[in-house]
Amino acid sequence: MNTGSAEKIKPGVLKPPLKWAGGKRWLVPHLLPLWNNYSRRRLVEPFCGGLAVALGIMPAEALLSDLNEHLINFFNRVKEGLVIDISMENDEKLYYTQRTKFNQLLKDGRQNTAEAAGLFYYLNRTGYNGLCRFNRKGLFNVPFGSYKKITYRRDFRPYSGVFKSWCFQAGDFENLDIEKTAFIYADPPYDVEFTQYSEKAFNWEDQVRLAHWLHGHRGPVVLSNQATGRIIDLYKSLDFKIHYLQGPRRISCTGERTPANEILALRG
Ligand SMILES: C[S@@+](CC[C@H](N)C(=O)[O-])C[C@H]1O[C@@H](n2cnc3c(N)ncnc32)[C@H](O)[C@@H]1O
Incomplete structure (x- = not known):
C-alpha cells in the first residue's frame, strides 16, 4: 500500500483503526460538500475520536484533538510507524x-x-x-x-505517511490554539442525559461552553449533535444555520433501536 502523503491516498481507503463510540463515517458524504469549498485550509477536529471523519475527508493538513490521552497516544505512535x-x-x-x-x-x-x-x-x-x-x-x-x-x-505503517502531516493533541477543546482561517468540524458527545465517553461526562455547561467557543472562531465551523430542542435553540441564538439530518439507526442503552435525529450547525 502507498505510504505517501495525504493527497496520494484516496479518502476512505484507510479505515478507522479503532472501534469508537459515536463514529461519524455515515456523516462524511454530508460534510464533503461543505469541506470542498475550503479544502486547502487546515481541518481542526477538537473531538476527533476514532478519526472516521479525517480519514473520510483526507485533508492535507489537520489538527486532531481529543480529551482521551490514550487515543491520542495511539495515533501519535501510529504516526511514528507502530508495529x-x-x-x-x-x-x-x-x-x-x-x-x-x-x-x-x-x-x-x-x-x-x-x-x-x-x-x-x-x-x-x-x-x-x-x-x-x-x-x-x-x-x-x-x-x-x-x-x-x-x-x-x-503493522500500522500504511497510516504513518498520512499521519505525518497531521498533528494529534490530547486535551480539552478550549485549550486548542487555532488559526483564524481553519475549518473546524466539532463532534462533541451528544446532548443526552447518560453519555460518558471518558471519565468526565460532557454536561450541559460544556455544550454551552463549546457553542460560545465555536461562535468566537472567525473561519468556517460545522458542528454535529443530536437534534434536541435546547441544542437547536442554543445554536440558533448564536446565528448558526441549522441543517436537519436523519442519522443511522442506533441501539439505545435499553437495547431498543431508535432513529437518531441529528443536526449540523454551520457558520462562516
Ligand atoms: C462523538 S465522539 C467523536 C467521534 C468522532 N467524530 C468519530 O467519528 O470517531 C466525542 C469525542 O469527544 C471526546 N471528548 C469528550 N469531552 C471532551 C472535551 N472536553 N474536549 C475534547 N474532547 C472531548 C471524547 O473522548 C470522544 O472521543
Missing part, C-alpha cells in the same frame, strides 16, 4: 492479562509509550463493544467482549 508485537487473540484469559499489563503501565506513568498504544489497540478490538471506560482510580475496566471473530492489524 505491534504483543500477543493478540480473542481469548478471555489473554484479554485480562493484557488489561492488567496496560493498567500497570498507567500506574507507572508509562501511558504515553508504544507498548501502551499496542495494548490499547488490543483492548479496544477485544473488549466489550470497543468501550473505553476507566474506574475512579483511572484504571481501564472494560470486560472481555463477545465477538465471534476479530481481525487484528499489527
Whole structure:
C-alpha cells in the first residue's frame, strides 16, 4: 500500500483503526460538500475520536484533538510507524492479562509509550463493544467482549505517511490554539442525559461552553449533535444555520433501536 502523503491516498481507503463510540463515517458524504469549498485550509477536529471523519475527508493538513490521552497516544505512535508485537487473540484469559499489563503501565506513568498504544489497540478490538471506560482510580475496566471473530492489524505503517502531516493533541477543546482561517468540524458527545465517553461526562455547561467557543472562531465551523430542542435553540441564538439530518439507526442503552435525529450547525 502507498505510504505517501495525504493527497496520494484516496479518502476512505484507510479505515478507522479503532472501534469508537459515536463514529461519524455515515456523516462524511454530508460534510464533503461543505469541506470542498475550503479544502486547502487546515481541518481542526477538537473531538476527533476514532478519526472516521479525517480519514473520510483526507485533508492535507489537520489538527486532531481529543480529551482521551490514550487515543491520542495511539495515533501519535501510529504516526511514528507502530508495529505491534504483543500477543493478540480473542481469548478471555489473554484479554485480562493484557488489561492488567496496560493498567500497570498507567500506574507507572508509562501511558504515553508504544507498548501502551499496542495494548490499547488490543483492548479496544477485544473488549466489550470497543468501550473505553476507566474506574475512579483511572484504571481501564472494560470486560472481555463477545465477538465471534476479530481481525487484528499489527503493522500500522500504511497510516504513518498520512499521519505525518497531521498533528494529534490530547486535551480539552478550549485549550486548542487555532488559526483564524481553519475549518473546524466539532463532534462533541451528544446532548443526552447518560453519555460518558471518558471519565468526565460532557454536561450541559460544556455544550454551552463549546457553542460560545465555536461562535468566537472567525473561519468556517460545522458542528454535529443530536437534534434536541435546547441544542437547536442554543445554536440558533448564536446565528448558526441549522441543517436537519436523519442519522443511522442506533441501539439505545435499553437495547431498543431508535432513529437518531441529528443536526449540523454551520457558520462562516
Ligand atoms: C462523538 S465522539 C467523536 C467521534 C468522532 N467524530 C468519530 O467519528 O470517531 C466525542 C469525542 O469527544 C471526546 N471528548 C469528550 N469531552 C471532551 C472535551 N472536553 N474536549 C475534547 N474532547 C472531548 C471524547 O473522548 C470522544 O472521543
